[in-house]
Amino acid sequence: MLAAENLSLTRGGVQVVTGISATLAPGQITAIVGPNGAGKSSLLLALAGLLAPTSGRAALDGADLAAMPPRQRAQAIGYLPQVPDIAWDVAVENLVTLGRLPWRDRGTAAVEAAIAALALEPLRRRPASRLSGGERARVLLARVLAGEPRWILADEPLAALDLAHQLSLIAHFKTCAQAGQGVAVVLHDLALAMNHADRVLVLDAKGDGGRLESTVVADGPPATALSPDVIGRVWGVAAHWLGQPGARALVSGNPQASGV
Numbered sequence: 272m273l274a275a276e277n278l279s280l281t282r283g284g285v286q287v288v289t290g291i292s293a294t295l296a297p298g299q300i301t302a303i304v305g306p307n308g309a310g311k312s313s314l315l316l317a318l319a320g321l322l323a324p325t326s327g328r329a330a331l332d333g334a335d336l337a338a339m340p341p342r343q344r345a346q347a348i349g350y351l352p353q354v355p356d357i358a359w360d361v362a363v364e365n366l367v368t369l370g371r372l373p374w375r376d377r378g379t380a381a382v383e384a385a386i387a388a389l390a391l392e393p394l395r396r397r398p399a400s401r402l403s404g405g406e407r408a409r410v411l412l413a414r415v416l417a418g419e420p421r422w423i424l425a426d427e428p429l430a431a432l433d434l435a436h437q438l439s440l441i442a443h444f445k446t447c448a449q450a451g452q453g454v455a456v457v458l459h460d461l462a463l464a465m466n467h468a469d470r471v472l473v474l475d476a477k478g479d480g481g482r483l484e485s486t487v488v489a490d491g492p493p494a495t496a497l498s499p500d501v502i503g504r505v506w507g508v509a510a511h512w513l514g515q516p517g518a519r520a521l522v523s524g525n526p527q528a529s530g531v
């Protein structure tokens with residue numbers, strides 16, 4: 272289990288998350304959603320052990336992440352930031368191999384599996400500086416996968432991807448979850464969360480510049496956590512779902528107005 276326990280976080284001297292608790296289970300895809308500034312990235316950073324809480328704690332299987340040796344933590348948790356940087360202009364395959372750093376090996380099988388999962392074979396000798404935004408995003412996610420972490424925490428991993436790559440990545444996340452890995456993804460596309468997540472955590476923040484109260488507004492199966500009522504309260508948008516489970520589309524307006 273990966274848990275936020277009464278977690279408060281400060282960034283740039285401002286308290287941005289106040290007392291959030293949530294326990295994520297392995298073997299599932301958890302989508303973390305919410306409006307801009309709701310604290311999604313901050314929560315994910317803390318769950319990756321990369322942002323120390325001001326109070327409360329983030330814990331992996333009961334062990335405080337703040338007290339865990341960084342290498343052990345990096346072996347267990349792979350984190351993909353929202354705006355990923357590529358520090359070294361190396362070929363794609365070398366960049367993916369860097370995902371093995373926590374293990375201090377070349378992990379050839381894991382690297383090849385990650386390259387295959389993200390369909391990077393045609394790009395493997397291309398320097399990182401000559402990739403498109405979406406290609407870069409896939410390479411950096413492959414680097415995370417190459418580390419074979421028990422937990423994959425990804426901040427908007429689908430945002431730069433075209434439809435086909437989005438769907439293949441989601442399929443890969445599902446395979447990871449079925450194999451027992453924990454997957455937590457920050458998403459803005461509520462339809463992706465509705466159709467593909469096992470569980471959805473909805474965050475919202477209220478407050479002024481000095482202190483934000485970022486809270487878990489809803490937490491549960493997608494149909495419950497992303498009900499039209501929750502969407503109306505959190506995003507201030509009247510919307511409803513059309514279509515069958517697994518293939519739902521979010522439509523703005525009320526059902527009567529769209530003739531449903």
Ligand SMILES: Nc1ncnc2c1ncn2[C@@H]1O[C@H](COP(=O)(O)OP(=O)(O)OP(=O)(O)O)[C@@H](O)[C@H]1O
Nearest residue numbers: 282283285287305306307308309310311312313314
């Ligand atoms: N480095 C920082 N210094 C100061 N405040 C920050 C910093 N990073 C984020 N914040 C603030 O923390 C709050 C939560 O930000 P966070 O990035 O966690 O939200 P988010 O839900 O991921 O937003 P978005 O959907 O826009 O990516 C926001 O009010 C944001 O302005």
